[in-house]
Each structure stands twice: as structure tokens, then as C-alpha cells.
Amino acid sequence: MRWKKVAIIGVGLIGGSVGLTLRRRGLADEVIGIGRRSSSLRVASRVGAVTSTTMDLARGVRQAELVVVCSPVERVAAQILEAAQHCPAQALITDAASTKTNIVRAVASGLGKTPRVRFVGSHPIAGGEKSGAGAARDDLFADRLVVVTPWRQSQKSAAAAVESFWQSLGARTVQTTPEAHDRILALTSHLPHVVAAALAAATPQDLLPYAGTGWADTTRIAAGSPDLWEQILADNRPDVVKRLDRLAKVLAEFRAALVDGDSRQLLRLLKTGKKHRDALGN
């Protein structure tokens, strides 16, 4: 798989890493970075993530065989639809947003019954607390999972093409429905962010000298961008609330075990946590 021209809309950590990996692996002749701020575009150019840049989306996607939208959640659907009007017919379009249901529905509805482009959503489960193309890495997707979310049968070949694209960057891929994606990621990604942020917010700064590596690890992702995460959480609201309620129940079980002095129950809860954590490894 080798592309003549790839357009990346939004050149932050994810978009920058897509570009950098494409270029380092010699997978694209031309990678154009499309963004709203010239400063971000300059950084993307400087680190070698793109071969050219523009702030004009319509012009940027012209002749692109592949368009990857890596903007903040709120902007993704509208940018996909705009790109779809200006890129070549049958171009492949995907995105990297952390939520899928609303985006895929809005795009499906906007593209209509006979779309002129092939859009399939995706979500690379990769990232970090650092943001911006300055933090881009050519191994950000290495061995990471990308969830690809086709929304109807007819998308089979396009979904396979999107899977191949992410695999060419070193990732593993899996297909789910957009709804299943959001249900699962609410638990494995969005809830941890709420928990980390809540724990950090509940800790007065003057007590930080008493924080060890445990507090540091548990709150690490709270350093992520509040603006990006507000959009993710808001977009996946019902699933996040459900997962939050489930967590609150487990925390209440811990509380009851403590208050009751029920050592066996406390131990049981801790053992379940350890079992699940150990199953992940690292």
C-alpha cells in the first residue's frame, strides 16, 4: 500500500504521528497537513510529519486518495463532510476520534444514500499526555490496537482498506460497530480519565509533597488536555454515566467493607482488582 497523496486534517500528536510514520516508512509521496493554526502547521513541517501544509481544507484534500481526520471530536464530522465534497470521488476517508457513534451517524446522514467517498471511522488506542505535532512519534501506533467502525454491510471493502492503512503504520486492528466501540471505550478509556481527574481535583496542592508513585500513576492522564477531554466525555455522555455508576457501586462496596470491618470482603475486592490488572501485563 503506497499513496500518492494523503491529507491529514488536524496535525496534533495523532495527526503528526500518522504523517511521520507514513513518511518514515515511505508509504506516501506527498503528505499535506491541514490545520487552523499556522503555528501547529509549522511544527508539523519542522518535525517532518508533512511535506506541505495549508489552512484551506477544500484545497488541501484535492487529489488526496486518503484523508485522515485527526481533529478534536467536536470538529470531526463537519470536516469529514467538507472533505467529502472536495476530495476525489471514491477517496478513502477515516478519522481518529475517541468517540464514534455520533460522528459516524452525522457523517452517514450527511453523505446520504450514495456517498461519493468511502468513509469508515476508526480510533487508534494510542496517545499520551503530551499534545501537538512536536510530540509526534513514528512508533506511536506500533502494536497498538485501532478499532475500525463500519456502520453497514456495504462498507466491507472500505473497512478492510482502512484496516490495511493502520496496519501499514504498525498497528493491530479490530472491527466493531460504532455503538459497541463507545460502550467499551467508555469503560477502558473515558472512565479512567474521569477517575484520574477526580482524584487529582480532590487532592489539595499543598499535600502533593506526600504523593508517591501511586498517586502519580493513578492521576497521570489527568494532565491531558481538558478541552479535548471535555469533548470526548460530552460526546459519549450516556455510556460514560453508566460506567461511572458501575464504578460508584464498586467504590461503595469498598466503603461498606471498610466501615463494617469486613476484611474478607475487602481482600476479595482487592484480589479482583489485582487479577484484572495482572491480566493486562506491563
Next chain:
Amino acid sequence: MRWKKVAIIGVGLIGGSVGLTLRRRGLADEVIGIGRRSSSLRVASRVGAVTSTTMDLARGVRQAELVVVCSPVERVAAQILEAAQHCPAQALITDAASTKTNIVRAVASGLGKTPRVRFVGSHPIAGGEKSGAGAARDDLFADRLVVVTPWRQSQKSAAAAVESFWQSLGARTVQTTPEAHDRILALTSHLPHVVAAALAAATPQDLLPYAGTGWADTTRIAAGSPDLWEQILADNRPDVVKRLDRLAKVLAEFRAALVDGDSRQLLRLLKTGKKHRDALGN
């Protein structure tokens, strides 16, 4: 500060690291490891954390100028009191338990009005998910904070000696009352453990392939020993419950902001979390 003989009761990660650091820095002629399982003692010998070992506490502390009790929380007070009967008069005794109030009270009461030893509790805020002397490191305390908890005025010089001891291992030190220690650590150490374990426990294992670095970081400490943590949490029960209730309030604020679609409030909470996390660094 150089010791002729130091006795370490409990040669796991912490005790082993105390011994290893003492020996590598040439701070003690003799370091005796005292434990209940010959397998642990063998590991401590093998890694060079101790110069000799015994399962006989009374004999082990004989002639020791310094006794450091690094056992699981439940055993600490009784072992300090036993050591106090058999070590030289005026020997310095400290411990490394993660909770202080109950231990210090039990020891103070057991030692009576004219103690024949100098006991001051301490808690090195250092550790890791790995346990056992096999994981001992000579830099475990480097630049880490050790909280030293004298329980009355007359302990000034002994507290200073305990501070010097930990400083000689590379640590920074601070003094608080045992009660203040437990109030603070309930938030900065014990609550994070509950949160990590609850999040891990609430995540079915079949969804782990969808867990990214965020879930991994946030749940990392849940891999710690359930037995040790059950003792810590149970021993600091009232403070942990208070902190848990405070966290539940912050989580409820997140939930309300989500349910109400209140973006500004959601953003405000995320920003507070980020501000506190950024203040810690790393």
C-alpha cells in the same frame, strides 16, 4: 553515621532496600535480616541486602544499635515491642509501615512511661508493585520523602536520629504527628489504591484488549499485594472512608455535569484535575 549492627525485621522490598542501601553505602558493618520465612531470608542474602539472617527475633536484635521494622502493618507494633525487650537499652527503633496512628499508640502504650529504647515511627513514601527482597534497590529511597512521626516532645533527639538515618539512605524527611500522617496519606496513597483497584475490578477481563496506556497507568498500583493493602486500608479505616466520601462527591459533580450537558462545569473539573496533576510534575 555508621552502625556496627543494624537489624531489619521483615526483608521484603522495603526492608531489603534498606539493607542493600546501608551496605552499598558502607553505613553498617553488620546487617541482620530477621524474618518468618527462610525463603525470603535466602533471597535477601542472595541479593546482598543482609550479612546474616535469623528467624529468631529476640536473638537477631541483640547488640543491634538500630532496629528497622519493615513487616506488614498488622505485625509491626508487636514486633517493635518484642524487639524492645531484647535489643540493647537506648537502641533506636523505627518502622516503615504505611499507617502510623495505631502502631505508634500501641507501641507507646506497650513501652510505658520510661521506655528502655528510643522508638520513633516513620513511613518512607517509596515502593512499587513488585514485592520481595528480589526487587530491592539501592536507590529506592533516593530523593523520596520519609515522614517521621514522633508522638511527644521528649522524642526530639530520637526523631532527629531517625531522620538522619533515612537521610543517609538518600531520602528527604519531614516530621508530622502520627494522626496528621494518616489523614494526609489516606488521600495521597490509600485512596489512590482503592480507586485503582475499583477501576480494575469494574473492568471485565474480556475488554482488556481495548485498554490503552490510560487504563494501564490509572490501575497500575492495583497489582500490589492485596494482603498488605487490606491491612493498610483496614488500619486507616476512618480517614480512608472520609477521603472516599470526598472523592465520591467529586465524581458526583462529574456525573451531574455530564447529565446536565454542562460543558463549562465539566471543563472546570477537568482543569482543576490537570492543574493539580501538573503541579506534581513528571
